[in-house]
Structures are given as C-alpha cells and as structure tokens.
Amino acid sequence: MKNIVHYNSIPGKSIGYWGLLGFLGFIVLLGLGATWHMEHSGHYVTGMTNQVVWGLPHVFAVFLIVAASGALNVASISSVFSKKMYKPLARMSGLVALCLLAGGLVVLLLDLGRPDRLIVAMTYYNFKSIFAWNIILYTGFFAIVAVYLWMMMERKMNKFTRPAGIAAFIWRLILTTGTGSIFGFLVAREAYDAAIMAPMFIIMSFSFGLAIFILVIMATYNGTERPLGDKTIRTLKNLLGVFVSSVLYFTLAYHLTNLYATQHHGIERFILLDGGIYTQLFWWGQILIGGILPLIIVYHPSLSKSRQMIAAACTMVIVGGLAQMYVIIIGGQAFPMSLFPGYEVTSSFYDGVVMDYAPSIWEFGLGVAGMAMSMIMVMIAIKVLPFAATSLEDHVVDPSHAKPADSGAVEAEATA
Amino acid sequence: MSDKQEQQIDQSRRGFISKSTAAAAISVIAPGITLHQVAQAKPVDEAVTSKVRWGMLIDTNKCADGCTACTTACQTENGWGSGSTDEQNSSPEQQAQWIRKVTLKNKSTGSTHSLPMMCQHCEEPPCVDVCPTGASFKRVDGIVLVDKHICIGCRYCMMACPYKARSFIHEALSDQAPHSPRGKGTVESCTMCVHKVDRGDGTTACAEACAKEGHRAIIFGDLKDPDSEISKTLKSNSTTQIRADLNLNTGVRYRGI
Numbered sequence: 001m002k003n004i005v006h007y008n009s010i011p012g013k014s015i016g017y018w019g020l021l022g023f024l025g026f027i028v029l030l031g032l033g034a035t036w037h038m039e040h041s042g043h044y045v046t047g048m049t050n051q052v053v054w055g056l057p058h059v060f061a062v063f064l065i066v067a068a069s070g071a072l073n074v075a076s077i078s079s080v081f082s083k084k085m086y087k088p089l090a091r092m093s094g095l096v097a098l099c100l101l102a103g104g105l106v107v108l109l110l111d112l113g114r115p116d117r118l119i120v121a122m123t124y125y126n127f128k129s130i131f132a133w134n135i136i137l138y139t140g141f142f143a144i145v146a147v148y149l150w151m152m153m154e155r156k157m158n159k160f161t162r163p164a165g166i167a168a169f170i171w172r173l174i175l176t177t178g179t180g181s182i183f184g185f186l187v188a189r190e191a192y193d194a195a196i197m198a199p200m201f202i203i204m205s206f207s208f209g210l211a212i213f214i215l216v217i218m219a220t221y222n223g224t225e226r227p228l229g230d231k232t233i234r235t236l237k238n239l240l241g242v243f244v245s246s247v248l249y250f251t252l253a254y255h256l257t258n259l260y261a262t263q264h265h266g267i268e269r270f271i272l273l274d275g276g277i278y279t280q281l282f283w284w285g286q287i288l289i290g291g292i293l294p295l296i297i298v299y300h301p302s303l304s305k306s307r308q309m310i311a312a313a314c315t316m317v318i319v320g321g322l323a324q325m326y327v328i329i330i331g332g333q334a335f336p337m338s339l340f341p342g343y344e345v346t347s348s349f350y351d352g353v354v355m356d357y358a359p360s361i362w363e364f365g366l367g368v369a370g371m372a373m374s375m376i377m378v379m380i381a382i383k384v385l386p387f388a389a390t391s392l393e394d395h396v397v398d399p400s401h402a403k404p405a406d407s408g409a410v411e412a413e414a415t416a
Numbered sequence: 417m418s419d420k421q422e423q424q425i426d427q428s429r430r431g432f433i434s435k436s437t438a439a440a441a442i443s444v445i446a447p448g449i450t451l452h453q454v455a456q457a458k459p460v461d462e463a464v465t466s467k468v469r470w471g472m473l474i475d476t477n478k479c480a481d482g483c484t485a486c487t488t489a490c491q492t493e494n495g496w497g498s499g500s501t502d503e504q505n506s507s508p509e510q511q512a513q514w515i516r517k518v519t520l521k522n523k524s525t526g527s528t529h530s531l532p533m534m535c536q537h538c539e540e541p542p543c544v545d546v547c548p549t550g551a552s553f554k555r556v557d558g559i560v561l562v563d564k565h566i567c568i569g570c571r572y573c574m575m576a577c578p579y580k581a582r583s584f585i586h587e588a589l590s591d592q593a594p595h596s597p598r599g600k601g602t603v604e605s606c607t608m609c610v611h612k613v614d615r616g617d618g619t620t621a622c623a624e625a626c627a628k629e630g631h632r633a634i635i636f637g638d639l640k641d642p643d644s645e646i647s648k649t650l651k652s653n654s655t656t657q658i659r660a661d662l663n664l665n666t667g668v669r670y671r672g673i
Contacts, residue, residue: 039601041505041587042505042506042585042586042587042588042600042601043510043584043586043587043601044505044506044507044510044586044587046586048510048584048586049507049509049510050509050510050511050512050513050574050580050582050583050584051509051580053571053574053575053584054571054575112568112569112570112601113567113568113569113570113571113584113585113600113601113602113603114567114568114569114601114602115568117566117567117568117569118568120549120566120568121548121549121568124548124549124550124551124566125548125549125550126544126547126548126549126550128545129545129546129547129548129572130546131546131547131548131570131572132548132549134548135548182572185546185576186542186546186575186576187542187576187578187662188542188576188577188578188659188662189575333575337578337580339518339533339578339579339580339658339659340518340520340658340673342522342523342524343520343521343522343523343529344520344521344523345518345519345520346518346519346521347516347517347518347519347533348508348513348516348517349513349516349518349533349580350509351516351518351533351580355509
C-alpha cells in the first residue's frame with residue numbers, strides 16, 4: 001500500500017493558541033526591554049565583568065544554536081538515511097531548526113557591545129577566526145535548510161529532497177563543529193582547549209535538539225487535536241535515550257582525560273568537587289536531571305509508556321543542557337587562568353581568584369526572550385504554511401501497521 | 417574594426433572615466449586630507465615598518481614591591497582609571513585595567529616577586545586570530561591594537577588572551593585622552609603607547625615613569641636592532657616569556673622569574 005502523508009496548516013484560532021502566542025509575545029517584549037536597558041546603559045548593569053566576559057545570554061544563545069542543528073536530525077534521518085517513518089516529521093524538523101537558530105542568533109547579536117555594528121560583522125571577515133566562519137555557517141544554514149524545506153514542500157521539487165537533505169546534514173555537522181570549536185580553539189583556558197569539544201557539541205546538539213523537537217510535536221498535535229501515534233513517540237524517545245547516553249559518555253571521556261593530566265587537576269577539582277554553584281550544576285543539573293533521570297524514564301518499562309513522563313524527560317534534558325552550558329561557559333571562565341605555574345598570584349585585576357558571577361535579570365530576560373522568539377516563529381509558521389502532517393497515527397508513519405480497525409490492535413502493537 | 421581593437425578602445429575609455437572620477441573626488445575631499453596630514457607629527461607617507469619590532473623587557477628584581485609608578489603613569493597618559501573621570505558606574509571587576517601590578521609568591525620557597533602585566537604584544541597573538549572582524553590587529557612593527565571602529569564587542573579576544581590583558585568598556589565614556597580613543601561596548605588594552613612611539617619619543621609612559629622613580633625595571637626598545645639596549649640585555653641575560661609554552665613569541669619579556 002502506498003503511504004500518502006497529508007500536510008496542512010493549523011487553524012490557529014483557539015483561545016489556547018492565541019493565549020500561548022500572547023504569553024510568549026509578552027516574554028519577548030520584556031526581553032527586548034531588558035536588552036534596551038542593557039545596551040542603553042552599557043554592560044555595567046549586567047553581572048558580566050572583565051573576568052567573566054560571556055554570561056547568561058551566551059548560555060542561552062549557544063544552547064539554542066546547538067539545539068537548532070540537532071532539531072534538524074529527524075529530517076536528516078528521513079532524507080539521508082531513508083527511514084520512511086521520519087518523513088511525516090521532516091518538515092517540522094527543518095522548521096524547528098531554523099527557528100531555534102534564529103532565536104539563538106538574536107540573543108548572541110543583542111548581547112554584543114555594539115549590536116548596531118551588525119553590518120560590520122557581515123562585511124569585515126577575518127578568515128582565521130572560527131567566529132567569522134560561524135557567521136558564514138549560520139547564514140548558510142538558513143539558506144540550505146530553507147531550500148531543503150522548499151524541496152520537501154513543493155511536489156515538483158520532491159525529487160531533489162534527498163540531495164538537499166544530504167547537503168543540510170553535512171552543513172549542520174560542520175556548523176556544530178564550528179560552534180564547539182569556538183571553545184575548543186581557546187588555547188589559553190584550561191577548561192576548553194580540547195579537540196573533544198567539537199564532537200561533544202555535535203552529540204549535545206542531537207540530544208537537546210531532539211528533546212525540544214519532541215516537545216514541539218507533542219504540543220502541536222495535542223493543541224490541534226491531531227492524532228499522534230505511539231509508534232512515533234516510542235521511536236523518538238528511544239532515540240533520545242541513545243543521544244542522552246552519548247552525551248554522558250562524552251562528558252565522562254572529557255573529564256577522565258583531564259583527570260589523567262596533573263596540569264588539569266585544578267580545573268577538574270573546581271568543576272567536580274569544590275566549585276560551589278558549578279559543582280552543584282554539574283552533578284545535580286547536568287548529570288542527574290539532564291542525564292540519569294531522563295534515561296531512567298525513557299527506558300523504564302512502565303514510565304516510558306506515559307506521554308507526560310516522556311515530556312518530563314525532554315524538559316529535564318533541556319534543563320540539564322542549560323546547566324551543562326552554564327558549567328562549560330561560565331565555569332570555564334570563573335576558574336582563574338594559570339599565568340605563573342607554581343606561584344600564588346595576587347593583583348588588582350583579580351589574578352588567581354575564582355570569580356563570582358551573578359547573572360542579572362536583564363541577561364536572563366534576553367536569554368528567555370530568545371527561546372520565546374523561537375517558539376513564536378514556529379507557531380506562526382505552522383499556521384501559515386503546511387508544515388505539520390495532518391496525522392501521525394501509527395499506520396500513517398509506518399505502513400506495516402494495520403489501520404486501527406479496533407483500538408486493541410494498536411495497544412497490542414505498542415506493547416510488543 | 418576587429419573585436420580586439422574595439423575592446424582596447426573600450427578599456428581605455430573606461431580607464432579615462434574612472435581616472436577623471438577619482439580626480440574629481442580628490443579635488444573635493446583633498447583639502448580635508450591635506451589639513452589632516454599637516455596636523456600629524458609623523459607624516460602618513462612614513463609607513464610603519466617591519467624593520468623594527470617594538471618590545472619591552474621587565475626586570476622583576478628591580479621592580480619595587482608596592483610601587484605603582486608604571487600603572488599610574490599609564491592611566492594618566494592614556495586616560496583610564498585615575499587618569500579619567502569615567503567608568504564610575506562600573507564595578508571594580510568591570511573597570512578597565514591596561515596594566516596591573518601582580519605579586520607572585522613561590523608556593524614551595526615562599527620567595528616573592530612583583531611585576532607589571534599588560535598586553536604582551538605577541539608575534540602570534542591569539543586575540544588577532546579569533547577576532548571575527550579583524551578589529552584586533554598587529555602592526556608590522558609588532559604592536560597589537562584594537563580598531564575601535566570595527567570592534568563589535570563580542571569579547572572573543574578576551575576569552576582567547578592568555579594574559580587577561582584586555583578590558584571591555586561597560587558604559588558610556590566622555591573623558592578621554594585625544595590620542596587614546598576608547599568607547600562603550602568595545603575592547604581595549606595596552607597600546608604600547610603607540611602615539612608616543614609614532615611621535616618618536618622612543619619610550620612608553622610606564623618605562624618613563626619607572627626610570628623616573630630610579631628603578632629602571634622597564635626597558636623599551638627595538639628587538640630587531642642588535643645595538644639597542646633591550647637587545648643587548650636580552651642577549652647577555654637569562655629572560656623568559658610568560659606562558660612560553662604557548663609559543664606566541666611575546667614582545668614583552670621578563671627577567672628574574
């Protein structure tokens with residue numbers, strides 16, 4: 001039986017839709033207000049200093065950018081690896097990827113000391129800078145994914161979906177390599193300067209992106225009362241389990257390598273044992289909430305049956321991911337650089353001191369506004385264009401499933 | 417007429433048009449440029465040359481504990497810290513410091529040293545490598561600077577600098593030294609008193625102040641000139657670069673640590 005998937009735009013007329021849109025819009029407004037205050041007064045109103053130069057906005061921005069490339073995975077699995085059951089999800093996957101990237105970039109841009117010089121950033125390039133390469137990679141990602149979506153959505157162009165999908169897949173791997181290398185290329189700081197940063201960021205993107213994607217799908221199909229079969233949820237949550245374990249594995253490999261080298265014992269002790277907030281965020285946030293608990297849920301025989309629990313697991317992966325970014329970005333800067341090994345160092349510029357960083361409400365406002373902006377873009381796009389498949393019932397996503405003549409058949413399949 | 421001839425005529429016509437446009441533009445703008453040239457002590461046609469590499473040698477044995485003559489002089493000369501009424505809203509952690517006195521205590525022997533730290537003017541500066549717009553740049557004479565007109569304030573250079581030499585400006589400024597432009601939302605650091613160097617002073621504010629105090633712990637000079645005091649001292653003494661392991665070939669060297 002040839003399987004035909006239908007797509008159409010959502011009505012977007014319910015109180016729920018407008019309510020959520022209004023709520024997110026309110027957050028964006030507050031965030032823009034916070035940004036205006038930050039940029040008008042200068043960064044002195046933030047918690048950022050000359051010692052911790054990248055703060056909470058960067059935690060949100062890098063998280064969103066990393067998650068963006070990960071959200072594209074579902075489409076890649078469909079187009080590149082020809083897994084048919086992901087196909088009805090592919091359009092949404094491309095859309096979420098674009099919106100997350102846009103949200104992340106807005107945060108990154110609005111935190112610049114001179115955001116008014118965007119045109120300078122677009123016209124002056126230092127090609128040795130991985131940051132400059134990232135600007136090109138981000139712009140390219142928009143273009144390539146937009147073309148990819150077009151190929152998927154325009155019937156006449158469907159035959160080019162696979163090449164476009166492959167291009168997008170390769171581009172996203174390069175993009176996340178670039179994002180990870182922003183940290184990996186920092187030779188001077190002990191917490192960074194590691195080649196593992198690039199692949200670790202890729203696997204983090206798989207995990208964070210998929211967690212967000214699952215939540216978006218659940219919200220969309222619940223909100224529009226379109227059918228969402230167990231098969232789709234089960235496949236996605238199993239995939240999430242694999243990605244979450246991989247992030248834990250990379251974290252383990254990174255810290256084990258550092259622990260072997262005596263030179264890095266200082267930073268490792270700081271993150272793992274006595275770094276205060278960073279140690280807490282690492283163990284409770286990144287490892288427990290972002291790793292172990294979601295793994296228990298997605299592989300637990302009964303918990304994994306509950307959609308609420310799977311949604312909770314996805315939320316935990318997101319919270320844990322933000323914690324991980326906080327530990328990497330802020331923790332890595334708070335720990336003093338070693339300029340004079342073997343000496344105790346003091347100065348008026350806080351040499352040799354673990355820096356305190358307390359994020360301001362303005363930075364938080366900007367970061368959260370970026371997330372809200374991404375979600376608003378998704379909500380508007382699915383109202384305007386046919387991104388969402390009308391049904392994700394089991395027999396639609398996988399033709400080998402029988403049509404649900406009676407609900408018992410589906411139930412039996414789900415437990416099989 | 418052959419195609420080739422036609423093409424040649426076309427090219428010469430184009431050349432004439434572009435040259436006359438340029439000439440017209442110059443005649444409009446030139447008075448401004450000419451004035452500007454006259455105002456500068458160093459003529460612009462005297463380009464910065466790679467025949468010299470400016471550097472400093474700091475002798476920590478001569479650097480007096482508690483003396484801050486170099487940092488004070490830098491502030492006065494370049495208009496930051498006590499040399500300016502700006503940055504009142506910024507916390508001490510946010511205020512700029514182009515040069516700072518660092519006290520070192522050997523963990524095993526307990527011996528102490530004192531030394532000034534600033535931009536080390538690397539030959540291979542990580543800040544220049546990472547800067548997305550090229551605002552961080554190195555002059556051919558080895559001085560590392562920030563072009564405040566194209567700095568977008570991303571602070572990636574501050575993440576990359578191994579010496580914590582750079583500062584970000586966290587608020588609007590109004591009280592600046594004319595030769596030392598600074599600006600809200602951009603990054604800055606020691607300029608090796610580039611305005612003094614270009615003027616032909618042959619020294620920096622910090623080196624001058626240190627000599628005036630009678631310590632002579634800072635020697636400024638041309639690392640490429642074998643007869644300069646700095647080159648001779650470097651040749652006859654054991655000196656080090658901070659974080660020499662990074663292989664950045666710093667322009668600022670230290671003795672006694």
